[in-house]
Every structure is written in structure tokens, then in C-alpha cells.
Amino acid sequence: MHHIVQQLIDGVVLTGDVLTDVRTLIMKWGLSHTLEHCMRVSREAYQLARRFSVNADEAVVAGLLHDISDIVPSSEMVALAEALKLDVLPEERHFPPILHQRLSAEIAREIFRIDNRAVLSAIGCHTTLRKGASSLDKVVFLADKIQWNQPSTPPLRDAILICLDKSLDAAALCYLNCLWERRSDLAVIHPWMQEARNELLAMDKENSSGLTGLKKDLSD
């Protein structure tokens, strides 16, 4: 384990049980709001997984761990990513908090010994999604947006829920389109987000499955 990651768990006794250890580690850093959010995302991911025939056990674990890197201060994220030999993108260097998705996957691997690539992938793109995303990636991405960790009403939650009646892809595209429309307000436009949206748009066009229909539903 990298010594910087080791420092994060100094004094923590890990049991090997993901739920117990997530709870212990997050509370060591006094982040009760993060713990509560991770629990809610995990439950939401479980429900979405059951609904869309995705592996629910993987969804639960990915949900629990998706924001585990909240224990790393934003000011230290680039240094940690570089220490872990991640290829830090210019957008991530410009706005380090966006790195938290990839750092959570690294912490899941290093500290929690998660070697399930599907779970690590879902954790690692839960904020932006990515091109070629799996159904599990989309489940965790959407669960995070539905169970938004801000005190205000989850943005776009209603839109996502309506689109989920169509499919995971429709809901993911719905959210990414809304983000795209307000891209001038975003701290950064992450290339993975752009690539995910472009891919979903192309698939939507190919199937002509009805983004038009989605827009109509949203305006009803």
C-alpha cells in the first residue's frame, strides 16, 4: 500500500467488512454527511440494480465506497493522484475535486482490497460517467445524482426519475444533457462527461428512441 494511502488509515482497525470499515474510516475524519450520503447512494444503487437486472451486490459496494476519497482534502488530491501514478487530466488539475471519483476507486482498491473491476469502474466514473460505461457504471452514476449530497432539492432528480421509466441510458443522457445546457456554470467540463454524452446521443439517434419523447415528458 502506498505510504500516503497508509497515512489515511493510521490508527484505524479494519475488519474486512466493507460497511463497517467505510463507517469507521469516514467517521475517523468526522464526515458524517458523507457517510449518510454513501449509505443513501448504496441503497438507491441497490434498488436501481434490481430494477435493471444489474448485479445488486456490486452496486451496494460501489455505492458505499463511491465518495470514500472525501477523506482526502481537495488541496491534496492532485499530489495523491500523482503519487498513485494516475494520469491527471488538465481539467482535473484545474479543478481537483473532480479527481475524487478516481481517487475513491484507488482507495477502494488499496485500502478495501476491492479487486472487482466492475465495482472499481463504477466508483471511478460516478461523477462524470465515461464512454463505454457499463450498466453498473450508469446505476451508480444515477444513484449519486438521485441522492444528491447537497442540502437543497436534488437537482434534476425529477427529470432523471421520469427518464428512468424509459431506460438507464435515457436517464443518463437526460442528466448529461441538462449539465451540458448549463455548462457555462460548471467549474470544468470533464472530457469523460463529454464523451459519455456524445456516445449516448449517437446511440439515441441510431435507435431514434426518442430524446424528443423525453423532452416532451419533461415539459408535461
Ligand SMILES: [Fe+2]
Ligand atoms: Fe462523488
Ligand SMILES: [Fe+2]
Ligand atoms: Fe456522491
